[in-house]
Amino acid sequence: MISTPICDFARAYEDSRAIRLHMPGHKGSAFLGIEGRDLTEIDGADVLYDAHGIIRESQENAHHLFGTGLTLYSAEGSSLCIRAMLYMIVLHAKAAGKRPVIAAARNAHKVFMTAAALLDIDICWLFSKERSSVVSCPLDPLDVERTLKEKRPAALYVTSPDYLGHVADIPALAKLCHQYGALLAVDNAHGAYLRFLPENRHPIHLGADLCCDSAHKTLPVLTGGAYLHISRSAPELLRSHTQNALALFASTSPSYLILQSLDAANRYLADGYAEKLAGLIPLLNEAKKQLAAYGYAVLGDEPLKLTLAPKGIGWRGDELAAYLLEKNMVVEFADPDFMVMMFTPENARAIGKLTQILCSVQKRCPVSETPPAIEAPVVRISLREAVLSMQEVIRAEAAEGRVLAAASVNCPPAVPIVVCGEEISQSAVHCFRYYGIEQVSVVKG
Ligand SMILES: Cc1ncc(COP(=O)(O)O)c(C=O)c1O
The missing domain is CATH 3.90.1150.10 (Aspartate Aminotransferase, domain 1)
Structure with missing residues (x-):
């Protein structure tokens, strides 16, 4: 049976009834009934992102289960993993003497944008011809190849599966990326379980170099639990910098409840999960x-x-x-x-x-209203400049002609209609109205 070292340690510590002269301040016994197993990095509890003990053993269990080159935990969701992935792409570009440019499908989660802004990455957006919703962006392989050839990005970034359940052709994208020397990074926040299907459909298995899974979205894991995976065939630079990449953005007080949840999930996944699926x-x-x-x-x-x-x-x-x-x-x-x-x-x-x-709802006349089409965006200032600018919040209805400063999205799905630095067009205002967005943050002045 697969080991659960983090759970075992926390349970034993709770049972020891030790007087807790350390953080957290609840001392193991306040309000919720779960505090007894909520720890900090006491002796024996290991250190996330400098792991040599129980966390390392548990992460290795996960890495074997997923069949990756490296798998590390996040107690702060895929959001943290996305920031770390982008940082590693910056390093990869640097090693090749290039400015970091990422080609990305336009339906990226807002964290992708904020991370790109903070890391000073240029994004080359890929749009879809058959876009029926801002949440999906099926890519045309010819567009992808043209972009890889002309822009020579350090990586291609796709969200697969997307919020509506569309899955990209990862093997084809991986082949194209590798042909042009680019990494394939996948936001697989919605697809941790794909590894355990009768036919393994996990992005890493299908050729992605790096990807994040929100364990909490599809597996029985507490909110916040996620994996960052690196493939066996990815450049060594990625594997050797993954811990540091996560540590760069992570809290120094990761939730041990979430770590235990990820640890316990290993046993669940190893123990008949594939059959259940x-x-x-x-x-x-x-x-x-x-x-x-x-x-x-x-x-x-x-x-x-x-x-x-x-x-x-x-x-x-x-x-x-x-x-x-x-x-x-x-x-x-x-x-x-x-x-x-x-x-x-x-x-x-x-x-x-x-x-x-x-199947018993009353059928009615079809609803003919469709989402407003948005034309190609006009970039007025860089993403980074917009995110780091002075901002003001205004009514979305009055935003035409202004430059967006902070991702204005409903969460879920947190996919921006307009990206920071772009001008808010009349059709974008129609789109805000359609999706119920009432206020937007724009560049001041
Ligand atoms: C496609 C996608 N990527 C990333 C995220 C962020 O994941 P997390 O909530 O695990 O930080 C989400 C969250 O909704 C998402 O839907």
């Missing part, structure tokens, strides 16, 4: 089939996500989510066009009831 997927596929037959557009190719576009049967995504809420079902995300639900083997029993409810 294999049992869940046919149930979800059957539900998707029934929902499509009822008239819903079922989107995406990510097995554990159920994304519906219900306008064809006369419902907006957010209306349908409100209807489910009346039935005490809370979805992951809804906007005017889509409703996204996420499943694990632990909530498989809900699938039947959900399908029944969704």
Whole structure:
């Protein structure tokens, strides 16, 4: 059986009833009932990002389970891992004597932008021709190849799976990247489980050099638990700098509750998780089939996500989510066009009831309203300059012509409509209205 050294240590410490003359201030016993196992870096508890003991052993367990070249924990989500990935890309570019430029699919999470601004990285955006939502950005391989050839970026950065459950063709992107000497970095925040499918679909297995997984999004892990993975074939420079890259941005007080959760997940993953997944997927596929037959557009190719576009049967995504809420079902995300639900083997029993409810909603006249198209952005100042400028918050309706200073997004999905440094166009204002964004932060003056 796989070891759980962090959990074992915390349990033994709690059982020892030691008088805690150290942080945290709750001394193991206040308010929530979970404080007993909430530790700091006392003797034996190891040090995240300078790990030689129980954390190292646990991270090695994770690295073997995922079959990567290196896997390290984050107690601060994929957000921390994305910052670390971008820093490593800067180092990689430096080693090649190049200025850091990253080609990125436009549906990147806002952390990608703030990290690029702080690290002074230039972004070369890749847009999609068939963009039906700001949340998705399927790439045309010809555009990708042209950009890799002409701009010679240090890396290509893609979000896969995206919030709606679209999965990119990672093997094809990896091949192109490697042909042009670029790294492939993947925001796999939504796809930690892909490793455990009957056919391994994890980005690292498919050719990505580095990627982050929010363990907490799809695995039974506390919020904040995430992995940063480096592939075996990635340049050695990445593996030798991963700890430092994470340490550069991380808190020096990582949550030991989250670390225990990641540690315990190793045993869960090793112990029949793949079989549980294999049992869940046919149930979800059957539900998707029934929902499509009822008239819903079922989107995406990510097995554990159920994304519906219900306008064809006369419902907006957010209306349908409100209807489910009346039935005490809370979805992951809804906007005017889509409703996204996420499943694990632990909530498989809900699938039947959900399908029944969704297939009994009253059909109405199709909703014809579509998201406003946004034209190509006009960059007025650099991303970095915008993020570091003096800012003011104004009504989104009055923002036309101003320059965006802070990512104005709904969270989830936290995908910016306009990027900092770009001019806010009339169509962007329409988009803000459509997605319910009321205020934006713009460059002052
Ligand atoms: C695509 C994507 N990337 C990154 C993140 C950030 O992940 P975390 O919440 O684990 O920091 C999110 C969070 O919603 C996300 O959806």
